[in-house]
Amino acid sequence: MKLYEFQGKELFARYGIPIPKGKVANKAEDAIGYCSSSDLPVVVKAQVLVGGRGKAGGVKVISEKEKIKETVNSIWGLDIKGYKVEKLLVEEGVEIENEIYLSIMVNRDSERFTIIACSEGGVDIEGVAKVDPGAILKMDIDPLIGLRSHHKAKLFSHLSLDNPNIKYQIGYIADKIFNMSRELYLNLVEINPLIITKGGRVLALDSKIVVDDNGIPFLKDFEKFINNDDKSPQEIEAKEKGLSFVSLDGNIGCIVNGAGLAMATMDMIKHFGGDPANFLDVGGSSNPEKVINALNIITSNDKVKVILFNIFGGITRCDDVANGIKAALKALDISIPIVIRLTGTNEKEGVKILEDMGMETTTSMTDAVKKAVALSSKEA
Amino acid sequence: MSILLNKDSKIIVQGITGRDGSFHTGEMLRYGTKIVGGVTPGKLGRKEHGLPVFDTVSQAVAELKPDATCVFVPPRFAIDAVWESIESGIGLIVIITEGLPSRDLMEAKSYASGRGIVLIGPNCPGIITPEESKVGIMPGHIFKKGNVGVISRSGTLTYEVVHALTQAGMGQSTVIGIGGDPIIGSRFLDLLKLFKDDPDTHSVALIGEIGGSDEYIAAEYIKNEFGKPAVTFIAGKTAPEGKKMGHAGAIVAGKSDSAQAKIAALSEMGISVAELPQDIPELLEKCSL
Numbered sequence: 001m002k003l004y005e006f007q008g009k010e011l012f013a014r015y016g017i018p019i020p021k022g023k024v025a026n027k028a029e030d031a032i033g034y035c036s037s038s039d040l041p042v043v044v045k046a047q048v049l050v051g052g053r054g055k056a057g058g059v060k061v062i063s064e065k066e067k068i069k070e071t072v073n074s075i076w077g078l079d080i081k082g083y084k085v086e087k088l089l090v091e092e093g094v095e096i097e098n099e100i101y102l103s104i105m106v107n108r109d110s111e112r113f114t115i116i117a118c119s120e121g122g123v124d125i126e127g128v129a130k131v132d133p134g135a136i137l138k139m140d141i142d143p144l145i146g147l148r149s150h151h152k153a154k155l156f157s158h159l160s161l162d163n164p165n166i167k168y169q170i171g172y173i174a175d176k177i178f179n180m181s182r183e184l185y186l187n188l189v190e191i192n193p194l195i196i197t198k199g200g201r202v203l204a205l206d207s208k209i210v211v212d213d214n215g216i217p218f219l220k221d222f223e224k225f226i227n228n229d230d231k232s233p234q235e236i237e238a239k240e241k242g243l244s245f246v247s248l249d250g251n252i253g254c255i256v257n258g259a260g261l262a263m264a265t266m267d268m269i270k271h272f273g274g275d276p277a278n279f280l281d282v283g284g285s286s287n288p289e290k291v292i293n294a295l296n297i298i299t300s301n302d303k304v305k306v307i308l309f310n311i312f313g314g315i316t317r318c319d320d321v322a323n324g325i326k327a328a329l330k331a332l333d334i335s336i337p338i339v340i341r342l343t344g345t346n347e348k349e350g351v352k353i354l355e356d357m358g359m360e361t362t363t364s365m366t367d368a369v370k371k372a373v374a375l376s377s378k379e380a
Numbered sequence: 381m382s383i384l385l386n387k388d389s390k391i392i393v394q395g396i397t398g399r400d401g402s403f404h405t406g407e408m409l410r411y412g413t414k415i416v417g418g419v420t421p422g423k424l425g426r427k428e429h430g431l432p433v434f435d436t437v438s439q440a441v442a443e444l445k446p447d448a449t450c451v452f453v454p455p456r457f458a459i460d461a462v463w464e465s466i467e468s469g470i471g472l473i474v475i476i477t478e479g480l481p482s483r484d485l486m487e488a489k490s491y492a493s494g495r496g497i498v499l500i501g502p503n504c505p506g507i508i509t510p511e512e513s514k515v516g517i518m519p520g521h522i523f524k525k526g527n528v529g530v531i532s533r534s535g536t537l538t539y540e541v542v543h544a545l546t547q548a549g550m551g552q553s554t555v556i557g558i559g560g561d562p563i564i565g566s567r568f569l570d571l572l573k574l575f576k577d578d579p580d581t582h583s584v585a586l587i588g589e590i591g592g593s594d595e596y597i598a599a600e601y602i603k604n605e606f607g608k609p610a611v612t613f614i615a616g617k618t619a620p621e622g623k624k625m626g627h628a629g630a631i632v633a634g635k636s637d638s639a640q641a642k643i644a645a646l647s648e649m650g651i652s653v654a655e656l657p658q659d660i661p662e663l664l665e666k667c668s669l
Binding site: 106108109111112113126142143144181182185187212213214215217218230244246248256257258259260261262263264266267268269270271276279281312313314315343344345365366 | 487489505590619627
C-alpha cells in the first residue's frame with residue numbers, strides 16, 4: 001500500500017526525522033487559508049499516489065500574497081495520471097544549500113534491506129542509475145545485523161560529507177529509516193530530496209513510502225494510514241469481501257481459483273482475440289457466498305458481456321464448486337451468458353450438478369476461453 | 381531418485397491440530413507420506429490421526445528425528461514456528477501459510493543460511509515426489525511418477541501444467557511450488573541446481589510470472605550450466621502496471637517485471653517459452669529430442 005506524502009511525513013515525525021512545517025488541506029479554501037496565514041514563500045504540493053507531480057504542475061512555490069488563490073486553484077482538481085488532486089500539502093519554504101537522495105527498500109534480489117544514496121537529490125534516480133551508475137551507492141543491510149557504524153561511514157564517504165554536524169544528522173536519519181522499515185514492514189522509504197538548508201539543518205523535503213500489505217495486520221495504531229485511493233470501487237468491494245480482484249478494460253468477466261491460473265486465463269483470452277474485464281482469484285474455497293460476491297462484483301460492470309469460470313479442482317472439490325455456482329445463480333438474476341470450465345477432483349459429480357440445471361460445461365480451459373471470446377464479440 | 385523428498389522422508393506437521401493442518405495431514409497420509417507426528421503448543425500428549433502431538437518442535441525432533449516439517453500455522457504465529465524449526469535444525473521446512481511479511485522472511489532466511497536448511501514457500505502448495513511422498517496441499521491424483529522436474533510460482537497453474545504433462549504420458553520427478561511472495565525460501569536457481577544433479581530428472585518445466593528477476597537469473601543458469609532441456613511459461617502478459625495480481629510478488633513495478641520483457645529475454649537466450657500453459661508437454665518433447 002502506498003502512502004501519501006503527508007502520511008509518510010507524519011511517520012517521519014513520529015520517528016524524529018525532521019520535516020518542514022506544514023498542513024494538509026482537504027478543501028481548496030482551507031489551502032488558501034493556510035497559505036494566507038503563513039509567512040511566504042510557501043510550497044503547495046498536490047497529494048496523489050503517483051510520481052511525476054512536479055512535471056504535471058502539481059507542485060508550486062508561492063511568494064506573493066496576490067498569487068495564492070490563483071495558484072491553489074490551478075492545482076486543485078488537476079488530473080495527474082488519472083488521480084484527481086483533492087488534497088494539498090502546504091509547507092513552509094526552505095532555503096536549500098544541497099540536495100541528496102536517500103532511500104531504503106526490501107530488495108527481492110539480495111533478500112536484504114538495501115540503502116540507496118546519491119549526492120544529487122530531487123532527481124529521477126532510475127535515470128541516474130542508467131547514465132551514471134557510479135553516482136549511486138547501493139548498500140545491502142542484513143536485517144539481523146542492522147545498520148552499523150561502518151555502513152554509515154560508507155554512506156558519508158560516498159556523499160563526500162565532512163561537516164560533523166551534517167554527518168550526525170544524516171546518520172541519525174539513516175538509522176531512523178532503517179528502524180521504520182523494520183518495525184513498520186515497509187517495502188520502500190524514499191526521501192527525494194533530503195536537503196541541507198543554508199542554516200545547516202537536514203530535512204526530509206519529500207516522502208514516498210510503500211507498506212508491505214502482509215505486514216499491515218500486525219501494525220498497531222495504523223488505521224489512519226490505511227487508504228484505498230488507488231483502487232476502483234469494485235476493487236474496494238472485493239477487498240472487503242476477501243477476494244483478490246483487479247479491474248481491467250475488457251468485457252469478459254473472469255472467476256478463477258488461484259492467482260497464477262487467473263493470470264494465465266486472462267492471457268489466454270487475449271491470445272484468442274478477447275479482452276478480460278478483470279482479474280479475480282476466488283481462492284480455494286467453494287463457499288457459495290464467495291461465488292455470489294464474485295458474481296455481484298463482476299456483473300456490476302456494465303461492460304461485461306460474458307462470464308467465464310475457470311476452476312481447477314485441487315483440494316477444492318468440483319462438486320462443492322458446482323454447488324456454489326448453483327446457489328449463486330439461484331440467488332442472483334444474471335442475464336448474460338456464462339461459460340464454465342470445471343476439471344479436477346470430483347469433476348464428474350460437479351459437471352452433473354451443473355448439467356442438471358441446464359448449464360453447459362467443459363473440462364478444457366482452451367475450449368472454455370475460445371467460447372467466451374466468441375460470445376463476447378457478438379453484437380448485443 | 382528425486383530431489384528433497386522421497387518415500388522414506390519422515391515428516392512432522394506444525395499446526396497439526398488446526399483445521400487445515402489436520403485435514404491435509406489426513407490427505408498426505410493417504411498419499412503415502414511418512415508423517416511421524418506434529419506440533420501444536422499446549423497440545424502435548426494428544427493424538428491426531430493416531431500420531432503423537434508435541435508442544436514444541438524440539439520435543440518432536442528429539443523423539444522423532446524428522447527430515448522435514450510442513451508449516452500450517454496461522455500468519456500471526458507462523459514466522460515463530462519457522463524460527464523454531466530452523467533452531468531445531470530440521471533440514472527441509474515447507475511453509476504453506478499465506479500472508480507473511482517480507483521482512484520476516486528476510487530475517488528467517490538470513491538466519492537459516494549456512495545451516496544446510498532448505499526453506500520452501502511461504503504461500504505455496506508445497507512439494508511432491510509423485511507416487512512417493514507429498515508435503516503440502518496439492519491434489520495427489522493428478523501427478524504421475526516420471527522424469528520431468530517442475531518448479532512453479534503458482535498453485536493451480538502448476539496443477540494445470542502437471543495435468544497436461546500427465547495426460548501426455550510425461551510423469552514428474554519432483555514438483556515444487558515455490559510460492560508467489562517477493563521473498564521466498566527457495567528460488568528457481570536453488571532448485572535448478574538440485575535438479576541438475578538428479579539423474580532421474582531429464583528435463584524441467586519452469587512456471588514463472590510477472591514481478592522480480594528470478595526468471596532472468598534462472599535463464600542464465602539454464603543457458604550456461606544446467607545441461608538439461610528446460611521449457612518455461614510466464615503468466616501475466618495482460619497484467620496492468622502497478623497492480624498486485626493476487627500473489628504479493630506478482631506486480632509490474634518496472635519494465636523488467638513484465639511478462640513481455642521476461643519472455644523476450646528468455647527467447648533471446650534460446651530458452652523455449654510456451655505461449656499457453658497447455659503447450660508445455662509438446663515443447664518439452666521437442667527440445668528433449
